[in-house]
Amino acid sequence: xxxxxxxxxxxxxxxxxxxxxxxxxxxxxxxxxxxxxxxxxxxxxxxxxxxxxxxxxxxxxxxxxxxxxxxxxxxxxxxxxxxxxxxxxxxxxxxxxxxxxxxxxxxxxxxxxxxxxxxxxxxxxxxxxxxxxxxxxxxxxxxxxxxxxxxxxxxxxxxxxxxxxxxxxxxxxxxxxxxxxxxxxxxxxxxxxxxxxxxxxxxxxxxxxxxxxxxxxxxxxxxxxxxxxxxxxxxxxxxxxxxxxxxxxxxxxxxxxxxxxxxxxxxxxxxxxxxxxxxxxxxxxxxxxxxxxxxxxxxxxxxxxxxxxxxxxxxxxxxxxxxxxxxxxxxxxxxxxxxxxxxxxxxxxxxxxxxxxxxxxxxxxxxxxxxxxxxxxxxxxxxxxxxxxxxxxxxxxxxxxxxxxxxxxxxxxxxxxxxxxxxxxxxxxxxxxxxxxxxxxxxxxxxxxxxxxxxxxxxxxxxxxxxxxxxxxxxxxxxxxxxxxxxxxxxxxxxxxxxxxxxxxxxxxxxxxxxxxxx
Ligand code: ME8
Numbered sequence: 232x233x234x235x236x237x238x239x240x241x242x243x244x245x246x247x248x249x250x251x252x253x254x255x256x257x258x259x260x261x262x263x264x265x266x267x268x269x270x271x272x273x274x275x276x277x278x279x280x281x282x283x284x285x286x287x288x289x290x291x292x293x294x295x296x297x298x299x300x301x302x303x304x305x306x307x308x309x310x311x312x313x314x315x316x317x318x319x320x321x322x323x324x325x326x327x328x329x330x331x332x333x334x335x336x337x338x339x340x341x342x343x344x345x346x347x348x349x350x351x352x353x354x355x356x357x358x359x360x361x362x363x364x365x366x367x368x369x370x371x372x373x374x375x376x377x378x379x380x381x382x383x384x385x386x387x388x389x390x391x392x393x394x395x396x397x398x399x400x401x402x403x404x405x406x407x408x409x410x411x412x413x414x415x416x417x418x419x420x421x422x423x424x425x426x427x428x429x430x431x432x433x434x435x436x437x438x439x440x441x442x443x444x445x446x447x448x449x450x451x452x453x454x455x456x457x458x459x460x461x462x463x464x465x466x467x468x469x470x471x472x473x474x475x476x477x478x479x480x481x482x483x484x485x486x487x488x489x490x491x492x493x494x495x496x497x498x499x500x501x502x503x504x505x506x507x508x509x510x511x512x513x514x515x516x517x518x519x520x521x522x523x524x525x526x527x528x529x530x531x532x533x534x535x536x537x538x539x540x541x542x543x544x545x546x547x548x549x550x551x552x553x554x555x556x557x558x559x560x561x562x563x564x565x566x567x568x569x570x571x572x573x574x575x576x577x578x579x580x581x582x583x584x585x586x587x588x589x590x591x592x593x594x595x596x597x598x599x600x601x602x603x604x605x606x607x608x609x610x611x612x613x614x615x616x617x618x619x620x621x622x623x624x625x626x627x628x629x630x631x632x633x634x635x636x637x638x639x640x641x642x643x644x645x646x647x648x649x650x651x652x653x654x655x656x657x658x659x660x661x662x663x664x665x666x667x668x669x670x671x672x673x674x675x676x677x678x679x680x681x682x683x684x685x686x687x688x689x690x691x692x693x694x695x696x697x698x699x700x701x702x703x704x705x706x707x708x709x710x711x712x713x714x715x716x717x718x719x720x721x722x723x724x725x726x727x728x729x730x731x732x733x734x735x736x737x738x739x740x741x742x743x744x745x746x747x748x749x750x
Contacts (some may be wrong), residue, residue, distance in 0.1 A: 285460030
């Protein structure tokens with residue numbers, strides 16, 4: 232039977248600087264969602280990439296005295312490295328400077344033009360280079376420093392040029408009808424409400440070309456113009472699926488199941504993008520989900536962490552899975568979140584080192600000592616054993632529902648509730664006491680605990696893939712038997728199978744010694 236397809240994307244990043252923690256956050260979360268669906272049996276296509284055109288890229292390159300292409304090449308390499316360092320399991324990495332992407336952009340442009348939605352006119356307005364967007368004068372304010380800024384704070388400058396327009400105003404009603412008919416199209420609810428009131432307040436036609444610089448995709452038939460960078464950027468999602476070759480195998484992944492983005496770019500994804508697609512006669516993505524922003528709480532990070540906004544430094548300092556776990560568990564996905572050294576250490580020491588790490592370490596080392604290093608004898612399990620084992624299956628159901636609405640923190644919460652209960656089970660059963668009084672029962676308790684570790688480790692894979700893999704290796708679980716379909720009884724550990732020597736999987740974070748200045 233053909234597996235269900237699941238297409239998921241990150242935003243494509245501007246490589247005009249180095250990646251920071253916000254970029255890392257988007258990648259970690261999207262990666263966890265992609266891994267979850269893969270483990271749940273879907274045929275997943277996970278896309279990330281870089282957004283290499285636009286005025287911002289050109290200006291940064293000019294400042295550095297290099298070409299925009301050189302700047303894009305240099306920083307795209309760093310973004311790729313960051314995704315790899317984060318354990319990103321993307322199936323493709325797209326660059327908007329690729330030839331296939333130019334072809335896709337020109338094809339969608341042509342479709343929109345053929346549909347009568349593109350016309351040439353002149354435009355004047357307040358342009359923010361940082362946002363790569365025009366703003367209405369009423370949206371801008373002049374600060375005490377005399378600088379005019381758009382609502383998110385970047386400076387705007389007056390711009391007048393001849394430009395092609397997209398007839399966005401013609402899509403107001405169609406967009407509203409789409410939001411009404413598809414309540415899940417935009418999440419979370421705050422973002423949906425925001426978008427709907429923006430669209431209800433009236434849509435103006437959108438300027439979609441630039442003629443004052445040429446770092447972009449040329450407009451078909453008018454090479455003086457390059458496409459507005461957002462037309463080009465959004466199109467990446469269909470380029471990667473093979474557009475305009477809609478007979479391509481990859482096109483069967485479209486429409487995307489979810490575009491994961493930051494809340495700063497909702498308007499582009501939930502208003503402009505669906506309007507472009509409607510105009511071009513292409514199906515719309517099923518969902519656009521915007522996560523919140525991360526802020527450093529302003530507390531001092533450990534001195535040796537150095538530049539805390541650098542994802543590479545964070546990973547090196549705390550370890551990849553600690554970083555992934557912290558952001559996914561601590562920040563309710565969809566809301567803003569803050570991070571600090573203390574918060575990272577407290578959360579990961581409590582949940583990973585103490586709860587999950589100890590559960591695995593205590594049970595596995597008892598097994599190594601008392602059961603000849605093989606999976607203990609299951610014996611006859613009792614009600615309490617079955618009850619706790621069942622909890623893992625229930626956690627999968629809860630996690631599946633939560634992941635369906637991108638509630639990653641809830642999915643992790645459900646899984647770690649089972650870890651906490653498993654610890655209570657283990658402590659309550661006192662296998663160390665049973666060793667003398669009832670060694671057969673001790674074997675059953677150790678068996679149950681090891682089997683629980685197997686189930687929990689399977690569930691943890693999307694979030695902390697490296698550590699989950701180590702746990703499954705310690706239980707000698709076959710590499711081909713680690714998906715959610717293997718969670719149940721049929722694939723349970725087999726008594727008597729050999730186990731490797733146990734090793735700690737989650738080291739406790741210990742403050743590095745300093746020369747008295749404090750960490
Ligand atoms: O917007 N906290 O690229 P970009 C959380 N190229 N997430 C953050 C963040 C923060 N402080 N700062 C950035 C672009 N992000 C366009 C996208 S898509 C067709 C084109 C995240 O590099 C957030 O997800 O400026 C944001 O949307 C993304 O980084 C890309 O930012």
